Amino acid sequence: MSSPPEWVSGWTPTIEVRSGCIEPSAASGLAALLDVDESIVAPGSLLPTLWHWACLARWPSMLGTGSDGHPQTGDLMPPTLYPRRMWLGASVEIVDTPTVGMPVTTETSVTDIAEKSGSTGT
Secondary structure, eight states, X not given: OOOXXXXXXXXXXXXXXXXXXXXXXXHHHHHHHTTOOGGGGSTTSBOOTTTHHXXXXXXXXXXXXXXXXXBOSSSSSOOOSSXXXXXXXXXOOOSSOOBTTOEEEEEEEOOOOOOOXXXXXX
16 A cells, blocks of 8 residues: 555545345346346346346436536545546455345445556646
8 A cells, every 4th residue: 555645644544335136127228228128137036246236326416526527526536636536446246146126235445545647636
């Protein structure tokens, strides 16, 4: 892990815990988008790996988003000085493969913050 930037000092990481249901309509919508046979997402069938990201999408209100369209910072992500954010990687542990229609709980945490520089600046 890298050393966090100075502007992160004072921020305490949180774990975002969310519960929801793998709704058949969300799974069907993703199947249609990907041009996959909808029969693979019939109620009770195993949800394809990582489809939970789309099926449990978080839709914050406009007041709850920053200028970049992402959820406001301060909870899961630290308050930032910069108008743009990048997500560079993730580790996913699937404890039990969810089925369509099944209630699920997800936990999300930020484990590292790094300041980067590129051709457009920091």
